[in-house]
Amino acid sequence: MYSQKVIDHFTHPRNQGRMENPDGVGKVGNPVCGDVMHIYIKVKDDKIEDIKWETMGCAAAIATSSMVTELAKGLTLEEAEKITRADVADALEGLPPIKMHCSNLAADGLRKAIEDYKKKRGLS
Amino acid sequence: MKVYLDHSATSAVDPRVVDVMRPFFDKEYGNASSLHQLGQEAHQALEEARGKVAQVLHCDPGEVVFTSGGTESNNTALKGAAFAQLAKGGEKKHLIASTIEHDCVLNTCKWLEKIGFEVTYVPVDKYGLVTPEALEDAIRKDTLLVSVMHANNEIGTVQDIKELGKIAHEHGAYFHTDAVQSITKLPLDVKEMNVDMLSVSSHKIHGPKGVGCLYVKKGTKIDPLMHGGGHERGFRSGTENVSGIVGFGEAAKIGEEERPTVMPHITKLRDKLIEGTLEIENSWLNGHPEKRLPINAHFCFRFIEGESLILRLDMKGISASTGSACSSKSLEPSHVLLAIGLPPEDAHSSLRLTLGRDNTEEDIDYTLEVLPEVVADLRKISPFKDSYE
Numbered sequence: 001m002y003s004q005k006v007i008d009h010f011t012h013p014r015n016q017g018r019m020e021n022p023d024g025v026g027k028v029g030n031p032v033c034g035d036v037m038h039i040y041i042k043v044k045d046d047k048i049e050d051i052k053w054e055t056m057g058c059a060a061a062i063a064t065s066s067m068v069t070e071l072a073k074g075l076t077l078e079e080a081e082k083i084t085r086a087d088v089a090d091a092l093e094g095l096p097p098i099k100m101h102c103s104n105l106a107a108d109g110l111r112k113a114i115e116d117y118k119k120k121r122g123l124s
Numbered sequence: 125m126k127v128y129l130d131h132s133a134t135s136a137v138d139p140r141v142v143d144v145m146r147p148f149f150d151k152e153y154g155n156a157s158s159l160h161q162l163g164q165e166a167h168q169a170l171e172e173a174r175g176k177v178a179q180v181l182h183c184d185p186g187e188v189v190f191t192s193g194g195t196e197s198n199n200t201a202l203k204g205a206a207f208a209q210l211a212k213g214g215e216k217k218h219l220i221a222s223t224i225e226h227d228c229v230l231n232t233c234k235w236l237e238k239i240g241f242e243v244t245y246v247p248v249d250k251y252g253l254v255t256p257e258a259l260e261d262a263i264r265k266d267t268l269l270v271s272v273m274h275a276n277n278e279i280g281t282v283q284d285i286k287e288l289g290k291i292a293h294e295h296g297a298y299f300h301t302d303a304v305q306s307i308t309k310l311p312l313d314v315k316e317m318n319v320d321m322l323s324v325s326s327h328k329i330h331g332p333k334g335v336g337c338l339y340v341k342k343g344t345k346i347d348p349l350m351h352g353g354g355h356e357r358g359f360r361s362g363t364e365n366v367s368g369i370v371g372f373g374e375a376a377k378i379g380e381e382e383r384p385t386v387m388p389h390i391t392k393l394r395d396k397l398i399e400g401t402l403e404i405e406n407s408w409l410n411g412h413p414e415k416r417l418p419i420n421a422h423f424c425f426r427f428i429e430g431e432s433l434i435l436r437l438d439m440k441g442i443s444a445s446t447g448s449a450c451s452s453k454s455l456e457p458s459h460v461l462l463a464i465g466l467p468p469e470d471a472h473s474s475l476r477l478t479l480g481r482d483n484t485e486e487d488i489d490y491t492l493e494v495l496p497e498v499v500a501d502l503r504k505i506s507p508f509k510d511s512y513e
Contacts, residue, residue: 031469054507
């Protein structure tokens with residue numbers, strides 16, 4: 001059902017944890033649907049200096065959370081904003097079709113975290 | 125270490141069952157309808173198997189209709205009764221099913237609604253029990269059939285079939301029960317239980333897949349789903365799956381004979397498993413504390429999601445499921461858990477552990493060692509620690 005890459009990120013999640021005093025937080029999903037992600041970012045010189053996440057959800061939700069943080073770390077905000085759901089799924093060597101819609105929320109979470117950062121800084 | 129705790133999904137075929145099946149593949153391969161000796165031997169084997177199943181159900185062998193399994197048996201009971209009613213132009217166009225039936229009953233009901241039948245889905249209480257009052261409220265003069273499963277496949281709740289069957293009969297309706305989960309786990313007696321039809325599957329009881337039966341009480345008017353050469357007394361045409369049926373008969377016989385020793389052993393292990401698991405914070409047991417299938421334990425663990433729990437357990441060698449194996453690839457929370465009143469967020473966090481006769485004390489000890497770790501691991505990465513806020 002899942003690719004090796006998904007299983008790898010599900011089993012050994014990267015950048016996992018809660019962040020103290022984040023510069024931006026993105027919360028997506030809903031417990032009613034079974035998947036919730038919180039993405040935390042620290043920004044320095046317009047770049048994502050650090051990124052962490054907390055997720056309740058299926059293996060796909062956990063793996064996409066882990067993967068999006070790997071993709072985004074070190075990118076400029078402008079670059080990071082461009083990461084799509086498809087990019088995350090591709091980096092994981094694909095997701096089962098049924099999981100593409102509901103559990104592939106990580107890119108949205110990242111975008112929301114960047115929005116939150118910009119709002120706090122009066123940038124948007 | 126490998127621990128299989130998904131016996132409600134399926135079970136390993138008993139080696140003794142494999143042995144009795146083997147000759148029917150390449151030596152005794154006759155068609156049970158043929159007049160020659162090979163055919164007659166197959167016929168005899170078929171009837172012996174029918175006798176074994178009839179003994180377990182306490183019915184006449186002539187009331188056992190072999191099918192391809194639980195799904196076909198349930199379809200045959202419901203559609204068969206509905207088709208017979210349509211064919212004779214009868215007035216009874218109402219059916220009743222509980223909200224926690226297996227998908228093969230619920231989806232059959234939904235389809236019957238499309239072709240002009242009315243279905244009432246009778247609710248259950250928080251334990252998953254259909255109360256006599258709820259059935260009385262739902263039943264009508266034109267109710268053709270009531271279908272309530274004996275033991276639920278997810279939460280293991282065992283219904284008072286005898287009482288529900290009595291109510292159906294008082295109102296002139298047929299009573300059908302899906303006993304796929306309960307055969308060889310609980311005693312079955314179709315007369316005592318007041319049922320007109322009862323569905324059974326072979327692969328849940330250490331028999332082969334693709335075979336099962338429907339008990340049809342003499343005089344019950346159902347039309348077949350399969351028309352053809354008139355096999356199974358016209359109830360189910362198609363050359364009989366002789367090897368499968370022989371295996372099914374043997375599995376039923378062994379399961380029933382060993383039930384008095386096997387079930388207390390399983391129940392003891394199951395109770396230990398429940399007790400140990402409930403030490404995990406924010407967890408609870410679903411289903412009824414006593415009116416429960418001996419092999420079933422079903423839990424919720426708040427703040428984690430069932431699929432990740434299953435996969436993490438699998439990585440540790442433990443085979444489990446969230447609920448029904450059939451719907452494990454669906455994203456919807458279990459209809460059974462919603463029916464007993466759980467909110468969707470909790471219904472996503474379920475774990476079903478179903479034991480079998482080969483499980484050992486070591487299996488349970490290992491599970492009780494691994495499960496709390498896996499739950500703690502997943503809670504550690506969850507944004508929720510003590511509430512969904």
